[in-house]
Amino acid sequence: MSNLIVEIDQGKLKGCEAKDYHGGKFFKFLNIPYAKAPIGDLRFKAPQPPDSWDNVRDATKEGPECPSGDMYFTYFIGNEDNCLNLNVYTKEIPKDDSLTKKPVMVWIHGGAFTTGSNKSDMYGPDYLMTQDIVLVTINYRLGILGFSSFKDKSLDVPGNAGLKDMRMALKWVQNNIEKFGGNKNNVTLFGESAGAASVHYLMLSPTTKGLFHKAIIQSGSALNNWSWGKNNSAEIAKVMNYKETDEKTIFEKLKKESAKSIYNGQRNHKEDFLASKIRPFGPVVEPPSDHAILTQSPHELMQNEGAHKIPVIIGYNSKEGIFFELVRRTYPDLQFPHDLEHDIPFELELHNDKEKAKEVAEKMKKLYFGDEQCSEDTIEKVYLLKGDVNFVHSIQRTIKLQLKHSDQPVYTYRMSLNGPLNYFHRFALCKNFKMTIFFTFLSKVSPIMRNYILNTIKNTPKKDLEGVAHADDLFHLFSTFFTPSIQKGSQEDLYIQRFVKLWTNFARYGEPTPHDDETLNSVKWIPSSLDNIQFLDIGPELSLIENVDKERIQFWDQLYDEHLKV
DSSP states (O other): OOSOEEEETTEEEEOEEEEOTTSOEEEEEEEEESSOOOOGGGTTSOOOOOOOOSSOEEOSSOOOOOSEEOTTTOOEEOOSTTOSEEEEEESOOOSSTTSOOEEEEEEEOOSTTTSOOOOTTTSBSTTGGGSSOEEEEEOOOOHHHHHOOOSOGGGOOOSOHHHHHHHHHHHHHHHHGGGGTEEEEEEEEEEETHHHHHHHHHHHOGGGBTTBSEEEEESOOTTSGGGOOOOOHHHHHHHTTOOOOOHHHHHHHHHTSOHHHHHHHHTTSOOOOOTTSOOSSSOOOOOOOTTOSOOSOHHHHHHHTOSOSSOEEEEEETTGGGHHHHHHHHSTTOOOOSSGGGGSOGGGOOTTOHHHHHHHHHHHHHHHHTTSOSSGGGHHHHHHHHHIIIIIHHHHHHHHHHHHHOOSOEEEEEEOOOOTTOHHHHHHHBSOHHHHHHHHHHHHHOGGGHHHHHHHHHHSOBOOOOSOOTTGGGGGTOBOTTOOOOOTTSHHHHHHHHHHHHHHHHHHHSSSOSSOOGGGTTOOOOOOBTTBOEEEEESSSEEEEESTTHHHHHHHHHHHHHHOOO
């Protein structure tokens, strides 16, 4: 289709044709503005509705990222002008109202609220578009540009601009997605890591009701303490080397900085990734206002009323904490957790009571290390601790509180598939990490070397360790700049199709296994209940399991029941 034109509220768009990894046809419309460019007086502020255009807009090329550091190589990328864009992928463009409207899936990328984008080199649609859905991938503002939070109400920068971008994108979907064959009344919001926490935050906001109807939360939650930020004018002044302490002065100086200088300043903030410390750049509780998105803490909201009462898939990978190794190799001076007091979550407020903190740290040591010491020799147990503190317990807690308050189905899973597409596992545990990253970089600029590089990575010696690292599920839903071509009928293809069918079935029907399917081992994934929390174990085969990580979860539950103040 050489002249693929769709008219939306803002004007006409020219798209183009593409092929999924099985050779099926779909259409893509890229770099569509869903809000005004966040520049000038709109910088750091809540997004505004997009402008219209008169001529046909070329939507065949991807737009800019929101300013940040490259997720793998940290160099500056992005452009504020039109970074609030989204991509739409669809298998069919309606010519009239007779076309059956398709389920819509809206993807929110992860990246610790400081990095990431909707670019297809990390979130290629090739796998998901084998199914008859409409896929939307969005950008949102990151770091200081997306999560500045000033107490001075006159500045109108209370925080959460990045979350408000997501809300604006969902409004755009409601207004326009039917032009691409999507059903605005059947929208599934899904994300991973900070993207998953964002999905949960949006579920907690009364301002987003009706903008989406199902949610998939992968390895993240608004209850994960790494997903919280704080009023951060002092931190901003520090990283930007400002001497001033007055918020108005800080804000006026910040407005005049280039996006690159803001990013460079942000890099001056040394992330130590300790549970005992709150991160400066992330979602915050806002004072009530017309555009506030979150006016109560996630803990308070989940404890008292839960999130939106909609069908949910929520889960995590079997050894999320392996990701700590990847972070440790990226930040060589990152502190090894010899002192477990630093791994006590800050929300428990135990760090002002040194004796109590020491007592809790001793209990943690006994649970995770027994009579052994926390060292390189017990690194696998370190991964388990890091995974529980940063991901697993808060996700399990989210599950229980959602079940407590919602009458809608909650499907729970644990991914244990340590297969050929688990690249974060391989990157984290390979013995020649620098060589692997170097080759991965070359693959980004020299596609000819792809097969050689992938074989090199595959054959690079690595630690023999079972378990699925944080983010390894992504490679079964999206193609990336370094994943290989997938042969139809191969083992990799089977694993991809399992994920894709479970996720898209849920988007279409509200349940992941609505009918017997050999690809899904003919398993019936039943919703959990407070009396019977059953996880779908997504491994080489699919099976339902109970009491997942029970002993460790009970330890943390007891600790939170005793010390968390809601």
